Amino acid sequence: MISLRIVGLYLWVAPHVLLAAVAAVMFQRRRHRDFPIFFSYLLFEILQFCVLFAMYRQLVPVAASTYRTIDLIGRAGSIALRFGIIQEMLEAPVARSAPLRRTVNRMLRWSAAVLALLALGFIGTVYSWSLREMTVPAYAINQALNVVQCGLLALVFLWHRYLGLKMQKFAVGIALGMGLVAGLEPLLHALADSRAVSPGIVNLLPTGAYHVAALIWLYFASVPEELTSDSAVASFPEARKWALDLGRFTWH
C-alpha cells in the first residue's frame, strides 16, 4: 500500500510539473499576451515550489523559521497574484479602453471590500459558537480571503453574462480551476472539523484539488479557441449586416 507520505510528495510535486506544462503551452500558443498575470502566477508558483522543495530536501540548508517565512511570503504573493488574475478576467471585455478599465477596477475594489465585510461577518457568525477556532487570526484571514476570491470569481461569470459576452474558453478554465481551489477550502475545513475523515487524508485534499485545477488549466490551455462574437469583424458582408441592424436601433 502506498503510504500517505509518498502520496503527499506526489501531490506536492506533480501539480507544479503540470503548471510548467501549462506555462509552456501558453507560451507556445502566445496566450501569455492575453493573460500576462496568470502567466506570471504560473512562473511564481513554479519558482516558489523550486525554492521550497530545495529547502525541504536540504539541498539548501536553512533553519525551519526561514522556511516558514519564505513559505508565508510565497503564500501572500500567490494570493495577491490570484486577485490580479481575477482583475485580468474582469477587465478582459473592456481591455482596449482605459476609462472603462478604470471603471471596472473601481467596481472590483468596491466588490472586494463588500465581500470582505460579508466574509468576515459570515466567519464571525459561524465560528462564534466555537471561539477556539478564531484564536489563530491567520486561519480567519485565509478563510475570509477565500470567500472574497469565490465571490469575485462568481462576479467574473455574472459580469460577462450581464454584458452578454462569451468568455474565452481558457478564461473559463482559469476561473474553474481557481474556483475549485478556493471553493473547496471551506468544505475541507468542514471535513477536518467533523473528524469523519482521517486528518492525514484531509491534509492531502487541498493539494489534490490543486492537482485537479492544474489539469483543468492544462486542458483549457490546449483547447483551441473558437471564433466567437468577440473576434474581429470576419467579413465585409457581416459588417454590412451589422450596419443595417444598427440603423434599427434608432427606429421611430
Added chain:
Amino acid sequence: MALIPMIASGTAAVVFLLFLCYQAWRQSGNAVGIEPLSPVDLEAFRNLTDPEEVRFLRTNLLPKEFRKVQRMRLRAAEAYLSVISQNAGRLVAMGRSMSAHADAETAAAGLDVVYRAFQLKLWCSLSLLKLNVTMMFPTLLSPSSRIADRYLDVSSLTASLPKKLAA
C-alpha cells in the same frame, strides 16, 4: 455547536462549486453570433419619461387615478429600458468586434461604441433600479428622462457607423 459552522461552510462550498460548474457549462456552449438589435420607439419612451407629462397628469388626475396611470406608464417605460439595455449589451459585443478590425478608423469607432454602450448599459441598470423604487412611490418620485438623452447620444454615434462600414 461545532456542527453549525461545519454545515454552513460545507453547504456554502457545495453551492459555490455547483454555481461555478453551471456557469462554466453555460459559457462553454457553442458560440453564437451577435443577435440583431431590437427596435425601440424612442418618441414613446421619451414621452413616458417626460417630467412635463408627469406634471400634467398629476395636476389633471385624482391622486388615486394618477398613481394607477403612472404605474402603468412606469411599467411600459421599464419594458423599453429592458430592450435598450439588451441593445446596449449587443452594441458592446459589436463594438468589441469592430475594435479588433484591421482598419484603424473602424477600430477606433468600435472602441467608442464599446465605451458609450457600456455606459448606457450601466445607466440602464441604475434607471431600472430607480424605476422600481418610483413604482412603489409614484407620487414622490419621477422617472429620469436623462436616459433618453444618453440613448440619443449612443444612437447618433451608431447611426454614423453604417456609413463608415459601408465606405
